[in-house]
Amino acid sequence: RKEVEQDPGPFNVPEGATVAFNCTYSNSASxxxxxxxxxxxxxxxxxxxxxxSGNEDGRFTAQLNRASQYISLLIRDSKLSxxxxxxxxxxxxxxxxKLVFGAGTILRVKS
Amino acid sequence: xxxxxxxxxxKVTEKGKDVELRCDPISGHTALYWYRQSLGQGLEFxxxxxxxxxxxxxxxxxxxxxxxxxxxxVSTLTIQRTQQEDSAVxxxxxxxxxxxxxxxxxxxxxxxxxx
Numbered sequence: 001r002k003e004v005e006q007d008p009g010p011f012n013v014p015e016g017a018t019v020a021f022n023c024t025y026s027n028s029a030s031x032x033x034x035x036x037x038x039x040x041x042x043x044x045x046x047x048x049x050x051x052x053s054g055n056e057d058g059r060f061t062a063q064l065n066r067a068s069q070y071i072s073l074l075i076r077d078s079k080l081s082x083x084x085x086x087x088x089x090x091x092x093x094x095x096x097x098k099l100v101f102g103a104g105t106i107l108r109v110k111s
Numbered sequence: 112x113x114x115x116x117x118x119x120x121x122k123v124t125e126k127g128k129d130v131e132l133r134c135d136p137i138s139g140h141t142a143l144y145w146y147r148q149s150l151g152q153g154l155e156f157x158x159x160x161x162x163x164x165x166x167x168x169x170x171x172x173x174x175x176x177x178x179x180x181x182x183x184x185v186s187t188l189t190i191q192r193t194q195q196e197d198s199a200v201x202x203x204x205x206x207x208x209x210x211x212x213x214x215x216x217x218x219x220x221x222x223x224x225x226x
Contacts (some may be wrong), residue, residue, distance in 0.1 A: 032213055043202055043217040044154070087154070091213055098167055099144060099204070099215055103153035 002076035022086030037084040043102035115218035136205030147199040155172040
């Protein structure tokens with residue numbers, strides 16, 4: 001089983017739609033979680049951290065479910081500019097450990 | 112500069128040659144990571160440096176690959192006797208070391224083409 005798994009998509013949605021992605025992780029001791037976005041032929045950029053209580057940043061909401069070992073990203077009122085690959089990232093231990101990336105979920109927002 | 116800087120941005124090399132890729136992390140960041148990404152693929156972990164600890168080299172694909180980090184700052188990834196399958200974008204990232212603050216920031220990458 002992969003350490004971090006994501007549905008590769010693509011998710012094709014119209015502008016204004018709400019879309020959600022899940023990501024599962026295998027290491028129950030994982031402590032830190034993030035969502036990154038990557039545009040075509042660009043480097044990954046941090047979108048948001050994921051906190052235990054869930055957190056929101058504008059149209060984006062991230063949640064963590066430790067019992068089921070998954071994190072989610074919800075995007076409301078999708079924009080064309082949201083089209084990208086969304087990468088789930090897990091740090092297995094609290095201190096000093098590598099970032100483990102999922103393979104990414106492709107989102108295409110169409111007008 | 113304020114961000115992670117990588118050089119060169121593009122490198123074309125002949126099969127069998129050695130190449131060196133450089134990464135300047137964000138000042139004060141003690142953790143440094145190298146990943147590579149082949150076209151249309153996900154990020155493949157290569158190596159991770161954390162302060163003065165021994166690096167995690169578990170992702171290096173062969174002994175042709177090595178990396179060092181001098182003075183806890185700049186890092187160099189060296190690929191010896193390059194092969195065509197080494198062609199990829201090599202990405203460097205840096206972060207602070209502590210727990211949930213370990214948000215990592217990436218450089219723009221070095222696109223390596225082995226011909």
